[in-house]
Amino acid sequence: MRVAVVWNHDHTGVINRFGQPCPEEYSRETVESVVAALQEGGHETLLCEGDKRLLTKLERFMPPDSQARPSGIVFNMAYGIQGECRFTHVPAMLEMAGVPYTGSSPLGQVLALDKVITKRLIRDGGVPTPNFRVMRRGTESTGNLRFPVVVKPRHEGASCGLQLVHEPGQLRQAVEVIVTQYGQDALVEEYIEGREIWVALLGNGELEVLPLVEYDFGDRETRLVTWEDKMLMAAAESHTICPAQIGSKLATVLRDISVATFRACQCRDFARVDLRIDRSGQPFVLEINSMPGIGIPSTYVLAATTAGYSFSSLVNRIFDVAHTRYFGTGNIKSLRNISR
Numbered sequence: 001m002r003v004a005v006v007w008n009h010d011h012t013g014v015i016n017r018f019g020q021p022c023p024e025e026y027s028r029e030t031v032e033s034v035v036a037a038l039q040e041g042g043h044e045t046l047l048c049e050g051d052k053r054l055l056t057k058l059e060r061f062m063p064p065d066s067q068a069r070p071s072g073i074v075f076n077m078a079y080g081i082q083g084e085c086r087f088t089h090v091p092a093m094l095e096m097a098g099v100p101y102t103g104s105s106p107l108g109q110v111l112a113l114d115k116v117i118t119k120r121l122i123r124d125g126g127v128p129t130p131n132f133r134v135m136r137r138g139t140e141s142t143g144n145l146r147f148p149v150v151v152k153p154r155h156e157g158a159s160c161g162l163q164l165v166h167e168p169g170q171l172r173q174a175v176e177v178i179v180t181q182y183g184q185d186a187l188v189e190e191y192i193e194g195r196e197i198w199v200a201l202l203g204n205g206e207l208e209v210l211p212l213v214e215y216d217f218g219d220r221e222t223r224l225v226t227w228e229d230k231m232l233m234a235a236a237e238s239h240t241i242c243p244a245q246i247g248s249k250l251a252t253v254l255r256d257i258s259v260a261t262f263r264a265c266q267c268r269d270f271a272r273v274d275l276r277i278d279r280s281g282q283p284f285v286l287e288i289n290s291m292p293g294i295g296i297p298s299t300y301v302l303a304a305t306t307a308g309y310s311f312s313s314l315v316n317r318i319f320d321v322a323h324t325r326y327f328g329t330g331n332i333k334s335l336r337n338i339s340r
Contacts, residue, residue: 002062002072003043003319006050006090006101007031011081013051019083020183023160026077030295034075037315050078050090055097062099073326074101075319079291084155085110087291102322104290108266112290115187116154121264122285127257129285130276132189138175142168148191150224151175153182157289164191164224192276192284196225197244199258199273200292200303202317204325207262209255210303214244240299242306254283261288269321272300294318 007026035045046061048054062072074094080086087109094101104112111117119129131145134154142149151163151174161182163174171188178186196217200210216239217223246254258273265271265288272292276284292300296311304314323329 001043001323002046003038003075004046004048004058004061004072005031005035005038005075005077006048006054007077008050008079008081010049010051013049013053014081015052017082021082022080022086024079024157026079026293026295030293031077033296033311034077034294034315037312038075038319040312041316041319043319050076050093051081054090054093055099058097058099070098070100070326072099073319073322074099075315076101076103076291077294085113087113087157100322100326102269102318104268104271105266108268109290111265112267112271112288113155113157115152115287116185118261118265118287119189122257122261125260125264127260127264127285128283130189130192132187135171135175135186135188136179138172138186142171142188145188146190149188150191151178151186151188153178154185154187156182156184157291162224192278192286193223194276194278195244196223197246197254197275197277197283198299198303199254199275200270200300201258201262201267201273202270202304203321204268207259208307209258210300211243211306212246212251212254213299213303214241214246215239216241240302242299242302250277250281250283257283257285261285265290268325270294270300270318 008022009025009028031047035047038045048057065071076090078090080089088106091101091109092106095106111121116134119132123129133140133142133145147168148164148166151165153161161178165171165174175186196215198213202208202210215225218239254275261273262271267288267290270292272289274286276286294300301311301314309317
């Protein structure tokens, strides 16, 4: 099948340079590895930018068949270029053009990217999440929030702008940093002292919950996974434990609330849920990542390889999950060519 791998690297394909730039981007090495995996699965591939020229390129590469049905799928790796809700930009273009793609819809992307909406949705569904407030000035009432608190942008991923605030007197400055630097509200939530667990999910109807991953902080004083940690995950690989050493009863609870979070946020195909377990053993969902990194190394790939996937079989499995969602059946050629 024709598969276009779409990413964002060359940010010149816009009409104006206007709006908050996207800080996240896949490396060329990772994207080319995905292209190679899809070719190993028997697919004809095209690598292209998720910019204003995207639909013209896709129309040439995967024109509709004689009955006006799609002749290909986009493997979406585009984090966006600029502006609000950047994860939604390429999926929205593809929805409008009638092009199938991997990953969550614009609705799922925006629900997951808006940390406040995520927390409200899952809390309404009975999923535990830290108490929080939304602030624009830092002088708003903190209500019953207990310090220390974590302050972060409402709409960013990869721990961008993450700050730990120990005293109320530091809160105003922390919120002002978020509002000034990111041009958006600050999410202020209670800091949960404890273990950090990541739960990778794969599928749609019957979700596959991959082995749990724990981030081991060792003797670090600040026990938060920062932007620097995530950008240097290769160096931090020794700090990840998979499968996490967690009792079966608690592991079942973590899987169940992760699946509930996936459902509440309307995610599709694959995602990763980030949680904390406090010292009493109570889990709390921090957020869900609707576009978890699938580079080598990444925690999502680590969980998958622990489950027995090769990198190539994981990429083709994600493709097959999306193909089944659209067309009702998996891509048999892809499945035959790639062994788990």
